[in-house]
Amino acid sequence: MPKLVNEEKRRERIAKAVWNIAADQGLERATIRAVAAECGLSVGSIQHSFRTQEELKRFAMELVVQRVTTRLNDAEGLPFRAGDKAAAIAGLLMETLPLDAEREKEARIWAAFSTAALTDEGLGNYSRQMNSALERFCLRCMQELNGPESPKEDCGIRLEAMHLHSLLDGLTLALLTDPSHARRQETKCIVRNFVEQCAKTR
Amino acid sequence: MPKLVNEEKRRERIAKAVWNIAADQGLERATIRAVAAECGLSVGSIQHSFRTQEELKRFAMELVVQRVTTRLNDAEGLPFRAGDKAAAIAGLLMETLPLDAEREKEARIWAAFSTAALTDEGLGNYSRQMNSALERFCLRCMQELNGPESPKEDCGIRLEAMHLHSLLDGLTLALLTDPSHARRQETKCIVRNFVEQCAKTR
DNA sequence: TGTATTTTGTTGCAGATGTATTATAACCAG
DNA sequence: CTGGTTATAATACATCTGCAACAAAATACA
Numbered sequence: 373m374p375k376l377v378n379e380e381k382r383r384e385r386i387a388k389a390v391w392n393i394a395a396d397q398g399l400e401r402a403t404i405r406a407v408a409a410e411c412g413l414s415v416g417s418i419q420h421s422f423r424t425q426e427e428l429k430r431f432a433m434e435l436v437v438q439r440v441t442t443r444l445n446d447a448e449g450l451p452f453r454a455g456d457k458a459a460a461i462a463g464l465l466m467e468t469l470p471l472d473a474e475r476e477k478e479a480r481i482w483a484a485f486s487t488a489a490l491t492d493e494g495l496g497n498y499s500r501q502m503n504s505a506l507e508r509f510c511l512r513c514m515q516e517l518n519g520p521e522s523p524k525e526d527c528g529i530r531l532e533a534m535h536l537h538s539l540l541d542g543l544t545l546a547l548l549t550d551p552s553h554a555r556r557q558e559t560k561c562i563v564r565n566f567v568e569q570c571a572k573t574r
Numbered sequence: 575m576p577k578l579v580n581e582e583k584r585r586e587r588i589a590k591a592v593w594n595i596a597a598d599q600g601l602e603r604a605t606i607r608a609v610a611a612e613c614g615l616s617v618g619s620i621q622h623s624f625r626t627q628e629e630l631k632r633f634a635m636e637l638v639v640q641r642v643t644t645r646l647n648d649a650e651g652l653p654f655r656a657g658d659k660a661a662a663i664a665g666l667l668m669e670t671l672p673l674d675a676e677r678e679k680e681a682r683i684w685a686a687f688s689t690a691a692l693t694d695e696g697l698g699n700y701s702r703q704m705n706s707a708l709e710r711f712c713l714r715c716m717q718e719l720n721g722p723e724s725p726k727e728d729c730g731i732r733l734e735a736m737h738l739h740s741l742l743d744g745l746t747l748a749l750l751t752d753p754s755h756a757r758r759q760e761t762k763c764i765v766r767n768f769v770e771q772c773a774k775t776r
Numbered sequence: 777t778g779t780a781t782t783t784t785g786t787t788g789c790a791g792a793t794g795t796a797t798t799a800t801a802a803c804c805a806g
Numbered sequence: 807c808t809g810g811t812t813a814t815a816a817t818a819c820a821t822c823t824g825c826a827a828c829a830a831a832a833t834a835c836a
Contacts, residue, residue, distance in 0.1 A: 420784075
């Protein structure tokens with residue numbers, strides 16, 4: 373029997389190297405050799421874990437979707453205190469925005485992949501998965517905000533959830549091209565205002 | 575004296591070839607040879623107009639910013655009829671969204687360039703220019719919506735303009751990954767609701 | 777300890793890519 | 807028509823890229 377390696381961990385390590393390169397050089401610079409250098413492996417090792425580069429990119433993007441999706445689901449499960457529900461939800465929403473260095477990197481990674489998905493049909497499904505997950509999350513937030521007395525099958529709330537989702541995406545983009553402190557503060561204000569407004573109308 | 579060619583037209587023609595490739599294959603596929611083939615020129619001709627590929631990409635992105643900026647400025651200049659001001663503005667805003675094939679292509683082009691700008695400092699300024707132009711446009715729309723009696727130096731309206739800007743960006747992204755008819759209709763609803771809501775609060 | 781089996785590292789190769797160089801063709805003033 | 811200038815085209819070349827092939831090392835079990 374040969375050396376035993378946790379193949380899944382290995383694949384994740386390689387995928388994270390792809391993330392790093394995508395975040396600060398662009399996905400097109402994530403060549404096999406660059407990835408190998410980034411995670412301190414040889415080209416042969418990468419090839420052992422991923423037959424082709426396309427497979428590697430798919431896996432790297434899928435892993436992003438998985439991580440974010442489970443994180444969103446976990447957040448949904450949290451109980452809200454009744455008192456400051458609006459503030460709690462605003463905080464929850466802000467956690468999805470690139471307001472610190474770590475989230476900014478994640479957002480840059482996602483921007484690279486989702487743009488690549490526009491011209492790479494093999495990746496398109498992951499974009500759609502991510503959008504579904506985000507929209508479910510936003511819908512859940514809006515329902516929580518509106519209180520349990522609101523109708524479950526309201527068309528209006530679905531549109532408001534889409535509004536929220538698009539707003540978060542747009543704010544993310546704006547923060548990526550201008551990550552200044554001022555912009556961050558304004559972004560937080562916008563999210564707070566949105567939540568406030570929603571809470572008021574009901 | 576030699577053959578005289580309208581150099582500016584030539585450069586634009588080449589830049590548009592870059593746009594085409596970026597829109598349906600991704601900016602990284604816009605190699606010199608691919609661009610030459612796309613616009614029916616030879617590699618040498620491209621090189622005559624652009625010394626390096628980087629210069630070509632910069633020009634192609636700058637041209638997008640110029641076009642959109644002038645278009646937005648033109649739109650701002652139009653007079654609004656007093657009667658259906660909200661509807662008129664909603665229509666104006668929808669014109670910035672990829673609700674038809676032509677705008678969808680433009681949005682794909684812009685997505686490619688703005689993502690590239692995240693990891694290419696030479697392009698970052700164009701992203702910021704575009705954002706400024708869009709935000710001015712949104713601010714102008716909000717002011718028009720609120721009527722002339724609203725204070726000119728309101729911090730709130732600036733935030734609302736940023737909200738609108740981010741919303742448009744996010745809606746654009748969502749439409750690119752799901753350009754279905756249903757999604758387009760929902761997008762229009764969201765824009766109309768936003769404008770309505772803004773008009774009501776004042 | 778031996779060895780079969782897997783992992784890892786290196787190298788080779790065909791094709792793509794950016795760009796410099798060179799040669800040809802087109803054009804207009806004289 | 808012609809000469810000189812420029813536009814266009816073709817090619818050359820060094821580098822990069824994905825991937826395959828192979829060699830070397832490592833390890834778990836007999």
